[in-house]
Amino acid sequence: MTVKSIAQVKPPFPFEAYSHIVSPIVAADGGGFMFTMPDIPGVMADGATELEAIADGREAFIATVSAMVDMGQEIPVPAFNSEDFTPASASGKILARLPRSMHMQLTARAKTEGVSLNALVLAFIAEGLGRRNVAHR
Numbered sequence: 001m002t003v004k005s006i007a008q009v010k011p012p013f014p015f016e017a018y019s020h021i022v023s024p025i026v027a028a029d030g031g032g033f034m035f036t037m038p039d040i041p042g043v044m045a046d047g048a049t050e051l052e053a054i055a056d057g058r059e060a061f062i063a064t065v066s067a068m069v070d071m072g073q074e075i076p077v078p079a080f081n082s083e084d085f086t087p088a089s090a091s092g093k094i095l096a097r098l099p100r101s102m103h104m105q106l107t108a109r110a111k112t113e114g115v116s117l118n119a120l121v122l123a124f125i126a127e128g129l130g131r132r133n134v135a136h137r
Contacts, residue, residue, distance in 0.1 A: 035047070038130040
């Protein structure tokens with residue numbers, strides 16, 4: 001088997017320009033934290049602490065972008081721009097009313113996946129935002 005060596009490239013947008021999600025991994029699955037970057041599918045890492053997960057996520061970001069460039073793929077533009085938001089207007093907390101049947105389905109899915117309801121909903125939102133951004137390009 002031959003392994004291709006891929007040259008590391010400088011990303012067109014810095015790591016800090018992209019949003020990311022750090023979520024806990026349940027103890028039954030080894031514990032620690034999972035890092036994902038919704039704007040660039042495939043950027044995924046984990047670590048024993050949140051900071052380790054982010055550091056490993058930075059390495060995964062560089063590796064994924066380098067591989068995408070090597071394959072001639074376009075690097076996605078960050079979906080969010082920090083100038084689009086004012087810190088005072090975004091507390092990071094939302095309240096959503098759901099039909100009871102949907103709430104029950106989400107709760108059951110979270111239990112099956114071994115994650116909190118909050119983590120599951122955040123993952124679905126991030127996935128949906130990633131798909132939407134890809135479709136609009």
